[in-house]
Amino acid sequence: MIKHFCLIKKVLLSLILILPLVSLLGQNGFDNATRALYIFDLSRYIDYGTNFADSSNFKIGVLLGDYDLIYELGSLAKTRTTIQEKPVIIVGFKNIESITHTQVLYLNKNAGFDLTRVKEKISGHQTMLITEGYEFRESMINFIVVNGKPR
Numbered sequence: 001m002i003k004h005f006c007l008i009k010k011v012l013l014s015l016i017l018i019l020p021l022v023s024l025l026g027q028n029g030f031d032n033a034t035r036a037l038y039i040f041d042l043s044r045y046i047d048y049g050t051n052f053a054d055s056s057n058f059k060i061g062v063l064l065g066d067y068d069l070i071y072e073l074g075s076l077a078k079t080r081t082t083i084q085e086k087p088v089i090i091v092g093f094k095n096i097e098s099i100t101h102t103q104v105l106y107l108n109k110n111a112g113f114d115l116t117r118v119k120e121k122i123s124g125h126q127t128m129l130i131t132e133g134y135e136f137r138e139s140m141i142n143f144i145v146v147n148g149k150p151r
Helices: 002-024 032-043 050-054 067-079 115-122
Strands: 058-063 086-093 104-108 128-132 141-143
Touching (some): 032 141, 058 067, 067 086, 115 128
Parallel strands (some): 128 141
């Protein structure tokens, strides 16, 4: 419990430090470069459990709807080749049924997938679910835009 609390504090601190910087850059909402950067940065602070030590790669999955985000994540993976000392692999899933285990899974509400079914699919795995545009408290981390600014 204490470990999770420390983890949550680190993630919140990261967001507190990163989000004002993005606002200073004058962006309206999220672009794929910002999404990719947030996903990589947040992934560094999560404890993925004891089985993660046996993983040979760090997998970031995207439930498709935005192929450009996969391209952006792939571009970032060329310069940030590891997360938690594991080589980064970016994977895309066309539908919920095709989801395999990843350390991170990103899903945008605009893609139209049922979040409840996604959560059922990743249940029991050490997967950080990052969403965008969903209602408050529907996922672990949810990117939203308020008054044109990423939050």
